[in-house]
Amino acid sequence: MSSSASLRASWQYEVPTSGSAHLPPDAGYAKALTNQGYSFEAAVADLIDNSIDAGADSVVVHFLRDSDRIVSLLVLDNGRGMDASGLDQAMTVGHRREYGDDALGMYGTGLKAASLSHAKSLTVISRTRRSAPAGRKLTAEGIEDGFRCDTVDQSFAQEQIDVYDGLIEWQGTIVRWDRVRAFETIAPGQSEQFLSKAISQLEQHLGLYLHRFLSRGIKLDIAVWDVSTGEETDHISVDALDPFGYKLSGKAGYPxxxxxxxxxxxxxxxxxxxxxxxxxxxxxxxxxxxxxxxxxxxxxxxxxxxxxxxxxxxxxxxxxxxxxxxxxxxxxxxxxxxxxxxxxxxxxxxxxxxxxxxxxxxxxxxxxxxxxxxxxxxxxxxxRSAVERQAVTEPGKGFDPMVKRAVREELPLKPGEDPIRIDWVTLPESKFFDLDREGNGILLNKEFRDDFNDGRRGGANDAPVTKTLLYLLLQDCFGLGRWERKRADRIDYWNAILLASVHAQRERRSRNIP
Known part of the structure; x- marks a missing residue:
C-alpha cells in the first residue's frame, strides 16, 4: 500500500481508544502554579473578584509592616464567608466549582495561582453567619509534599477575625500572604518608597479594572498598619477610574x-x-x-x-x-x-x-x-496652541487621594521620580517644616499637628489644605543636583513666616477668637 493510501486509511474524525487511567498532577506542578506571570496588581485584583462574588460591599487591602520591614499583605472582606468544607474546596488545587452567569471567577485557579505567584505562604481564614472561624494554610512546600494543606489553629483564626471585627462582624474572609517575594527583596531603608509606589500602582489598577463596581458603591480601601506600634500609617479610598469618564464628548454624536x-x-x-x-x-x-x-x-x-x-x-x-x-x-x-x-x-x-x-x-x-x-x-x-504647564513630582503618602488626583489632572508629572511624601515628625521648636531631599519627603513638626486638626487626632491624610500649600511651595526643591544658597534662604524665611502664623493661630485659639 502506498504511503498516501496508508494515510487515508489511518485518518479518522475521532481517534479510537481502548481504555483509560486517572493521572493526578505531579507535585512538580507547584512550580507551574507559582509562575503564572501575574503582576502584583492583577493578583490582588483577582482576590477582590472573589470578594465581590461573595457579595462583599466593603474590601480592604492591608499592608502590614514592622518598623522598616513589610511583613504581610491581607485582603479583607465582609462577604458571605466560608465554613471548613468551603475552605477545603477553595484551597484544593485544580478544584473547579460551578460559577453563576454573573460571577467574576471562571477557572477556579485564581486564589491559588495569584497568591502563590507572589507569596510562598497563603492563608485563608473565614467565617459565615452559621459557622465559627476556620482557616487553611497552603505553601509552596506543602504542594510539593503531595498537595498538603494545613489547618489553621482555631484559636488563631478567631483571634484574626476579632482583630478586624470592625469589618468582619458576622461574616467575611481574610486572605493573607506571607513570605512575599517582593517584600523580602526590599533594601534597608527603602520600604517607604516601595510602599508609596506599590500603593499608587495598586490604586490605579483597581480603580480602572473595577471602576463599574466602585461607581455602584462598593467600598475599597488600601491601608498600611505598623504592627510594632499598632498604628495605621496610611489609608486611602480607591475611587473609580472610568476610562470613558469625560464630561463632554470630543465630537457631537458620540458615544x-x-x-x-x-x-x-x-x-x-x-x-x-x-x-x-x-x-x-x-x-x-x-x-x-x-x-x-x-x-x-x-x-x-x-x-x-x-x-x-x-x-x-x-x-x-x-x-x-x-x-x-x-x-x-x-x-x-x-x-x-x-x-x-x-x-x-x-x-x-x-x-x-x-x-x-x-x-x-x-x-x-x-x-x-x-x-x-x-x-x-x-x-x-x-x-491649537496651548500653554505648557511645568512638570511636577507627584504627591504621595500623606496627601489626600483627592489632592493627588487633582494634581495629576492639572499638571504633567515628571517621569521616573518617586512621589513626594509628607510626614509629621519630631523637629526643633524653631522649625515648622524641614526637607528630606534624599528620601523625597516634606517633614512637618508634629508639635503643631493638633493646631490643624482642631485638637483631634489626625489620620494619615490629615490637614489637606496645609499639606497641599506646602507641596505647591516645595515640590520644585526635589530632584535637584545642586542646592543653591538662594533656594536654601527661601526655605529659611518661609519656615520663619509659617512658624509665626502657627503661633498666631494658637494665640487666637487660646483667646477663643474665630
Missing part, C-alpha cells in the same frame, strides 16, 4: 453604538467613544500610557478584562489616542473570545475583526468612519 455581526456569536454591540483632545481628566491620563489605552475595552460581567489595544484589527497609532470602544462580552462567546486566566487580556479569532470591519451604526456609518472622526478631533486639537 455611538455600532453593531458588529460576528460569526458564531451573533450581534456584538461596540460603544464607540471619542475623548476630547488634550484632556487632563483622570480617566484619560491616569489609566496608563495614553497611546496604549486606545482601542477595545472588554468587560465581562462589568469587570474590565482588557484596557486598550486593537486585537489585530489595526496597529496602535498616535493619532488614534482619543478612540476607545467599550465591548461587553456576550454570555455565550463560543470560541471567538478567550479570556486570559489573569483577566488582563482577551484573545479574539478573525471572526471578530471581520465583523468589526463590516460593522455599522443605526445611522449607517461604519466603524472606520468612527476612526476617521477620532483622528480628525486629535489633529484639530494638536493644531
Amino acid at each position: 455611538k453604538k455600532i453593531l458588529a455581526q460576528v460569526e458564531g456569536v451573533g450581534q456584538v454591540a461596540l460603544e464607540a467613544h471619542i475623548w476630547p483632545a488634550k484632556s487632563n481628566l483622570a480617566g484619560f491620563r491616569q489609566v496608563g500610557p495614553v497611546q496604549q489605552r486606545q482601542g477595545f475595552y472588554f468587560y465581562r460581567n462589568d469587570r474590565l478584562v482588557q484596557a486598550g489595544g486593537w486585537n489585530n484589527l489595526r496597529a496602535i497609532e498616535g493619532h488614534l489616542v482619543l478612540a476607545r470602544v467599550a465591548v461587553d462580552l456576550p454570555a455565550v462567546s463560543g470560541s471567538v473570545f478567550s479570556l486570559t486566566v489573569k483577566k488582563d487580556g482577551v484573545e479574539v479569532t478573525p471572526a471578530f475583526t471581520v465583523g468589526v470591519d463590516e460593522a455599522r451604526g443605526s445611522d449607517g456609518k461604519s466603524f472606520h468612519t468612527f476612526l476617521a472622526d477620532a483622528e480628525a478631533v486629535y489633529r484639530e486639537g494638536a493644531s
Whole structure:
C-alpha cells in the first residue's frame, strides 16, 4: 500500500481508544502554579473578584509592616464567608466549582495561582453567619509534599477575625500572604518608597479594572498598619477610574453604538467613544500610557478584562489616542473570545475583526468612519496652541487621594521620580517644616499637628489644605543636583513666616477668637 493510501486509511474524525487511567498532577506542578506571570496588581485584583462574588460591599487591602520591614499583605472582606468544607474546596488545587452567569471567577485557579505567584505562604481564614472561624494554610512546600494543606489553629483564626471585627462582624474572609517575594527583596531603608509606589500602582489598577463596581458603591480601601506600634500609617479610598469618564464628548454624536455581526456569536454591540483632545481628566491620563489605552475595552460581567489595544484589527497609532470602544462580552462567546486566566487580556479569532470591519451604526456609518472622526478631533486639537504647564513630582503618602488626583489632572508629572511624601515628625521648636531631599519627603513638626486638626487626632491624610500649600511651595526643591544658597534662604524665611502664623493661630485659639 502506498504511503498516501496508508494515510487515508489511518485518518479518522475521532481517534479510537481502548481504555483509560486517572493521572493526578505531579507535585512538580507547584512550580507551574507559582509562575503564572501575574503582576502584583492583577493578583490582588483577582482576590477582590472573589470578594465581590461573595457579595462583599466593603474590601480592604492591608499592608502590614514592622518598623522598616513589610511583613504581610491581607485582603479583607465582609462577604458571605466560608465554613471548613468551603475552605477545603477553595484551597484544593485544580478544584473547579460551578460559577453563576454573573460571577467574576471562571477557572477556579485564581486564589491559588495569584497568591502563590507572589507569596510562598497563603492563608485563608473565614467565617459565615452559621459557622465559627476556620482557616487553611497552603505553601509552596506543602504542594510539593503531595498537595498538603494545613489547618489553621482555631484559636488563631478567631483571634484574626476579632482583630478586624470592625469589618468582619458576622461574616467575611481574610486572605493573607506571607513570605512575599517582593517584600523580602526590599533594601534597608527603602520600604517607604516601595510602599508609596506599590500603593499608587495598586490604586490605579483597581480603580480602572473595577471602576463599574466602585461607581455602584462598593467600598475599597488600601491601608498600611505598623504592627510594632499598632498604628495605621496610611489609608486611602480607591475611587473609580472610568476610562470613558469625560464630561463632554470630543465630537457631537458620540458615544455611538455600532453593531458588529460576528460569526458564531451573533450581534456584538461596540460603544464607540471619542475623548476630547488634550484632556487632563483622570480617566484619560491616569489609566496608563495614553497611546496604549486606545482601542477595545472588554468587560465581562462589568469587570474590565482588557484596557486598550486593537486585537489585530489595526496597529496602535498616535493619532488614534482619543478612540476607545467599550465591548461587553456576550454570555455565550463560543470560541471567538478567550479570556486570559489573569483577566488582563482577551484573545479574539478573525471572526471578530471581520465583523468589526463590516460593522455599522443605526445611522449607517461604519466603524472606520468612527476612526476617521477620532483622528480628525486629535489633529484639530494638536493644531491649537496651548500653554505648557511645568512638570511636577507627584504627591504621595500623606496627601489626600483627592489632592493627588487633582494634581495629576492639572499638571504633567515628571517621569521616573518617586512621589513626594509628607510626614509629621519630631523637629526643633524653631522649625515648622524641614526637607528630606534624599528620601523625597516634606517633614512637618508634629508639635503643631493638633493646631490643624482642631485638637483631634489626625489620620494619615490629615490637614489637606496645609499639606497641599506646602507641596505647591516645595515640590520644585526635589530632584535637584545642586542646592543653591538662594533656594536654601527661601526655605529659611518661609519656615520663619509659617512658624509665626502657627503661633498666631494658637494665640487666637487660646483667646477663643474665630
